Amino acid sequence: MAIGWGVIGCGGIADRRTIPEGIVPAPSAELVAVQDIAEERVNEVSGKYGVSGYGTVEELLADDNVEAVYIATPTHVHHEQTVAAAQAGKHVLCEKPLALTIDECEASIAACAQAGVKFGTNFMMRFHACHTAIKQMIEAGDLGTPVLGRAELTCWYPPIEGAFRQIQALGGGGAMIDMGNHCIDLLEFLLGSKVARVACFTEHLVQDYETEDTAVAALHFANGAVGMVDTLFNVPDAAARNMLEVYGSKGSIVTRGTIGQESGGSISAIIEGETKGYDAQQARDAGAAEQIIEPDVVNMYEAAIEGFCEAIQGDTAPPVPGEDGLWSHQVMDALYESARTGEVLEVR
């Protein structure tokens, strides 16, 4: 039996990606209801899919056909909606960031555990076919010892009246907590190691709002590898490269077009079979053949929903559990504190 899904906050990413690319096509999911505080969004999306539409979370949670909810509202309401859903016995897949504070993330995890429901974080970029291929290559030792990972997620995000990402109290921060968190989670996933220490700089260089439009993080992973994440709200979309690069003692892997909301893209890998001796010429192309790898496309949104459904059906841990969203928040807190104090900080 397919899992009945209700969507809380059906106006933005839910309507653009997660419903049409995730919940609708996923074999183990069935969209049964949507909710939003904006009536026109409820009418449009419920009408488009022929499902129940509700104006309040309470009404959606009272619908017996809803077994799992996908929460895609502004960050400041994630915690209260997660707890309400858990108490109503619904499984919860929540968008990142899971909440505004570490305490709220922990309380959301506790509420779901107490209710015996699954709780997942929607870091869907882990499911991108290029990213899973890179992870397999690293695990197979193709890259040798991983030494550095770099990821970028950038867009043009001008001032918009009331936009939660632009107001500290609603979004918890700007570019770093909104987009940088995806990049850091992805690097941890690929390198198979958590971030241990961070340094961060944030700035307001272009956009006229409260939260940062510019952020860069230097990362030191527990396995010793280092990394960098840069994320900007102030570069034209067409100019954003959204690079992902991983370097190791045997080679390098760079992707094109894989970070963001598109499930396509490609991998360029330069792998040397054996470690060579020192070459004072530092030849860049000798014996190193670039391979272009284009794995079969896997839609990230569908894979994330399907994986969560399978966890419900098989009573296993979700592929990206709530704990990973809590950890991401711990990393974010350290980054923002580093940006404030200028210190290199351990993540705790």
Ligand SMILES: NC(=O)c1ccc[n+]([C@@H]2O[C@H](COP(=O)([O-])OP(=O)(O)OC[C@H]3O[C@@H](n4cnc5c(N)ncnc54)[C@H](O)[C@@H]3O)[C@@H](O)[C@H]2O)c1
């Ligand atoms: N994984 C991804 O690819 C991805 C991409 C974009 C956004 N997101 C995340 O999704 C969440 C939503 O972002 P967005 O860009 O869709 O925002 P958005 O502002 O475009 O849409 C949010 C929707 O929630 C509704 N809403 C606001 N308050 C509500 C409430 N209290 N109850 C019910 N509905 C409410 C709004 O009316 C709107 O329709 C955020 O956590 C964001 O970080 C994830």
